[in-house]
Amino acid sequence: MVDDAPSAPKPPPARDLVRDEVVLSAHTWVVKVGTSVLAGRDGRLDLDRIDHLAEQICKVMDTGRKVALVSSGAVGAGIGRLGLKGRPDNLRQLQAAAAIGQSYLMRCYDEGMRKRGRNAAQLLLTHEDFDGRARYLNMRNTLNALFEWNAVPIINENDTISVDEIKFGDNDRLAAMVANLIQAPLLVILSVVDGLYLTDPAKPGPAEVVSRVPQIDDQVLSLACGGRSALGTGGMQSKLASARLVTQAGGSVVIASGTRPEPLTRILAGEEVGTMFLAHGNHHPARKRWIGLAARPRGRFVVDAGARKALETGMRSLLAIGVIEVVGDFEKGDVVALCDPDGCEFARGLTNYGADDARAVQGRHSLEARALLGPSIYDELVHRDNLLLIL
Numbered sequence: 173m174v175d176d177a178p179s180a181p182k183p184p185p186a187r188d189l190v191r192d193e194v195v196l197s198a199h200t201w202v203v204k205v206g207t208s209v210l211a212g213r214d215g216r217l218d219l220d221r222i223d224h225l226a227e228q229i230c231k232v233m234d235t236g237r238k239v240a241l242v243s244s245g246a247v248g249a250g251i252g253r254l255g256l257k258g259r260p261d262n263l264r265q266l267q268a269a270a271a272i273g274q275s276y277l278m279r280c281y282d283e284g285m286r287k288r289g290r291n292a293a294q295l296l297l298t299h300e301d302f303d304g305r306a307r308y309l310n311m312r313n314t315l316n317a318l319f320e321w322n323a324v325p326i327i328n329e330n331d332t333i334s335v336d337e338i339k340f341g342d343n344d345r346l347a348a349m350v351a352n353l354i355q356a357p358l359l360v361i362l363s364v365v366d367g368l369y370l371t372d373p374a375k376p377g378p379a380e381v382v383s384r385v386p387q388i389d390d391q392v393l394s395l396a397c398g399g400r401s402a403l404g405t406g407g408m409q410s411k412l413a414s415a416r417l418v419t420q421a422g423g424s425v426v427i428a429s430g431t432r433p434e435p436l437t438r439i440l441a442g443e444e445v446g447t448m449f450l451a452h453g454n455h456h457p458a459r460k461r462w463i464g465l466a467a468r469p470r471g472r473f474v475v476d477a478g479a480r481k482a483l484e485t486g487m488r489s490l491l492a493i494g495v496i497e498v499v500g501d502f503e504k505g506d507v508v509a510l511c512d513p514d515g516c517e518f519a520r521g522l523t524n525y526g527a528d529d530a531r532a533v534q535g536r537h538s539l540e541a542r543a544l545l546g547p548s549i550y551d552e553l554v555h556r557d558n559l560l561l562i563l
Contacts, residue, residue: 471500
């Protein structure tokens with residue numbers, strides 16, 4: 173006998189309350205989208221997908237949130253506009269392709285935003301913009317002003333002049349640095365993968381996506397397959413390194429597919445989209461984020477084991493007696509890396525000494541340093557107020 177009675181409706185899947193808390197409490201988002209999300213294999217921009225992304229961003233902003241978009245795609249767009257068969261292999265042609273593609277990419281974004289009543293604003297950045305404190309603050313002020321006007325900042329590496337970025341860089345790290353710059357609680361990285369896989373998705377059989385990662389450790393890093401797309405420059409290793417920059421500063425990160433429908437609004441609705449990496453570091457003030465996570469070190473102090481242990485307690489400054497080697501050419505006030513004898517970088521800070529003076533006093537007691545350089549010299553090579561642990 174067949175029972176024709178209607179079956180009971182299936183209960184909705186249980187919500188991830190941790191995800192809900194992270195997403196709903198994040199009133200500022202940074203969204204990063206990769207070249208392979210925006211373009212097909214022929215390098216031409218997918219205009220429908222760009223319009224869909226603009227629609228998604230505007231829907232998130234309709235909830236009162238602020239969104240900054242870090243977008244790759246200038247080189248890819250240039251390749252498509254020029255009708256090239258592939259990515260050029262020399263720098264000047266890459267820079268020319270970026271110059272042609274950037275204007276076209278922005279036009280597409282602007283059209284998508286304007287039809288929904290918002291303005292797109294272009295910011296082209298280089299690493300040098302993050303190195304200098306004044307330029308760093310100017311960037312933050314500009315972004316805050318754009319948010320006040322309800323505009324969408326669209327940020328890209330300045331590929332036409334940034335040599336290192338075109339040769340072997342990507343925008344994943346730039347997105348992490350922007351997230352730390354504006355202290356955004358959430359970074360969403362949209363890629364062509366569904367998240368972090370437990371197994372290599374290129375191999376036969378189903379590939380399971382990790383839903384949530386409490387902390388990015390060596391075991392998590394080992395899951396990165398490290399592959400790159402045909403048009404983009406970043407792989408999962410790059411994305412995990414960037415996610416680590418954000419999570420250790422107190423933000424959370426989602427890596428998800430940007431080729432699937434409605435990725436941002438599904439994340440906002442609390443669906444288990446992609447992999448969420450939870451914040452595990454302290455919410456550092458903006459100045460310390462700049463010191464430890466944005467500016468590039470001009471040199472480094474190699475310290476002994478005792479000095480490292482003292483610094484990691486958070487109660488001590490770096491004194492000359494704990495330094496066993498000074499590397500690089502830097503001036504007083506520059507950012508320097510602090511490394512242990514094995515070469516492991518564990519902190520960054522602002523140096524009170526130029527490189528020559530630091531070498532003169534390394535390994536000496538404070539009284540010896542004063543006798544050598546004069547009574548007005550600092551006791552600390554790096555004061556604890558100007559230092560950030562990065563492990």
